[in-house]
Amino acid sequence: MEAKSELPSSSASPGCITPLDSALLSSLPMSPDTLRFDDDDDDEDDLEVFSKDTTLTDGNSFSPLVLTSPSSMTNQYKFEDETDVKDIFITVDEPESHITAIETFITYRIATKTTRSEFDSSEFEVRRRYQDFLWLKSRLEDAHPTLIIPPLPEKFIVKGMVERFNDEFIETRRKALHKFLNRIADHPTLTFNEDFKIFLTAQAWMLTSHKKQGPGLFSRMGQTIKAVASSVRGVKNRPEEFTDLVDYVDVFSQKLNVLDKVTQRIYKEEKDYCEELKEYGPIYTLWSASEEDLVDPMKGMAGSIDRCYRVTDTLSSKLSGDLIPIIHEYVLYSETLNLTEEIEKLEDKVECANNALKADWERWKQNMHCDLKLAFTDMADNRINHYEECLATWEAFLSSQTSDPQLDSKTDDQS
Template sequence: MGTQNPSAVLDVISEHKEITALLSKDSTKDLDHSSICSGSTFDNDNSLVHSPSIESFSSIQDIENLAELNMDEDSDLTVKIDNPEKHLDTMETYITFRVTTRSARIEFSDHEYVVRRRYKDFLWLRHRLIECHPFCIVPPLPAKHSLIGQLDRYSKDFIITRMKSLNVFVSRICHHPILSCNENFKVFLTASPSNFATYRKKKASVTSSNGSITTLSSTHSTLKSRHIEFDKMKSYLSTLAEKLNSIEKISSRINKERSDLIAEISNFHPIFTKWASFEPQLCTTLENIAHALERSSNAQSALVLCYSNSMSIPIREFLQYIEVVQEALKKRELSQYNYEMCLDELNRRHTEKDRLLAISQDSNHHPPTGGFTLWRQPTCDDKLEKLGAHIPQLLKKVETAQDNLEMASESLRSDLEGWQLEKKQCIKKILLDFVNKQINYYQANVNAWEHVTNEMISSRKVNPSTK
């Protein structure tokens, strides 16, 4: 592809008129055509200058685990997200990603689809999945950039980190037996830009007409019965989140201290180098020590630089995953709370009916005298008539609430089994990456100082009189 500027991750995509205006000016010589993957191409929806795909940066050392983005040939539905592009619009600037889908499922008319989606499209997809499957564990999305991070949200590191997180998000959906069959997910993967925009507007109007989603509240303390299985999971998640938070904070503090240590160690190198110029007999040894200190400092610098990708970011993303599971547990508790409230209301109505029946029977055995008792009898009958119509409705409401609770429990139980397996894999990967980085660091240190020792031994063999 020719020479590549590593800092130029994304090229600018603008309207055709804006590009034409730029090309007509003398400033066209300032455009970096080496960063364009296959020249300038235009389509009907938006005239684009294609930026290089993520594969074009595979030689850069700080891009790791690109193999995770490869398509899984053994699965009947695989999705890969790559090729970030930066768009310049009149109102905003944003990034889109190429979404490549391969499917062997009968509900897909073709075997492969290629579309482009931006971050807010992924947000829409997740919101729709939550609306359609409220009791499923819908995986989290990478957090939207913070106010401070807005200035750097178009950098190479930020885009690559987000792209990897989006791949994880979509991969989790593809492996979910229910979410992967959702119609909104299929449209997200296959629809053209115009069709996708129309579909989103249609769904937005339907959602607004149905009203807002019920707000979740803390109902655990008011529940009459406790489900031991879900209570244990709730406590476990709280403990796990606390442990991971502690690990992230401690490792962050260690990383900061290591950064300060690097600055101190870097001062050794010029001291030993300068000292060697004044000690001819110790010149070789002092230079070797200076070189070893430099290599040690470089090894620590590499460890510090990879800390975010190997420890901090993965832990924070998994903490988001834990929060999603906790929200799913709260939804099940809300479903249980609604069931118990409906059941209590039904029991109250039955109690009221029994009381009115007792009053009615007592009135039949003891005929009333006076206007007061004659007025009470019609009122009691009216109440019984209303209860006779209201209790069947409450009974249906209780049955529906019970079905929802059973569905929520079964769905959550199934998702928790899959989540437990993924949790083991994710945490194992985080820890193994951390271990491997530490091994590489200490191995580089050992090699640096062993080189000094070997050089000293060799010099003594050559010149035995050297002490």
């Protein structure tokens, strides 16, 4: 298989990436034919819990988020083999905090609308916790070992427990869970999985009962395939097509991990800069109280800095909400690919599984190309808008000062 996609460089603002970062990026192996984005590729924690107090207040939890149905990036384009009409719509929203004697966790509302005949109704609404999503992912991996299963956000460990329940974390996880379910819904095979249907429609007790059932035939077959794949990891005479796939995944994983770390660092530095700007403006306002002749210029400085703070804060939020999640999602995807590619080593023993992986691999690459292109172009637009707004702010300040009648009169007196 000819891997033909090249990962473009990030459009981060100047000065954000250190020489060490650049050296680290350039030191990784990268052949021109390994990773390329071609413009021609356009063809392409939670049972349903009944809370003791269903109305959450800011005092004991967090304000429920009023959300619309955000569209998945995947839904913004179509493949040739996809139908024109989408027949299932899934929304993850309305997070709720639940506190029991032994644990504290969050549940999310899963709202589904569908026109599929295999569903008993056209609309469903259930609540699920993160553990339920983990169960679904595990069942999909067992039932479809040769397909690329969308990743879930990581489950934070105990030392991060404090951060698990702030608004930012909950909203970030909600978006990731929403994308996870919509990735499955958009997949031509996974979308018809029976466990997926049960996850979307079953009430709490039904889901609990279903979880207790033993693995089915396909699940056992998947476990067998994985076991055989593990036993042939030492195969040396692998097809050239598979070798290209492995090389692609290795380079892709390395580049995305570095890009993820650098982007996270840029975000942290920009947030710190934003906090400094927030405190910087009021200093001029306080200072103006003791400088009678400089009241207007100092208030102008304070206002300009405040406007720059606001646009910088917006830019930082977009970086956190748009670019970072998509990069991190594909970092998690690369970990999935490293496991899935082992199935390819079965070669003739499981030829149908081999073909299934190849087909899903091509579909995944098309999705990845579109997602990353969109994320990078959005970041570029956000940066341009940010700098234009800051430039306009400071130009307006300069214009107001050069036309200040007080300054003009003082200049005339001195002359």
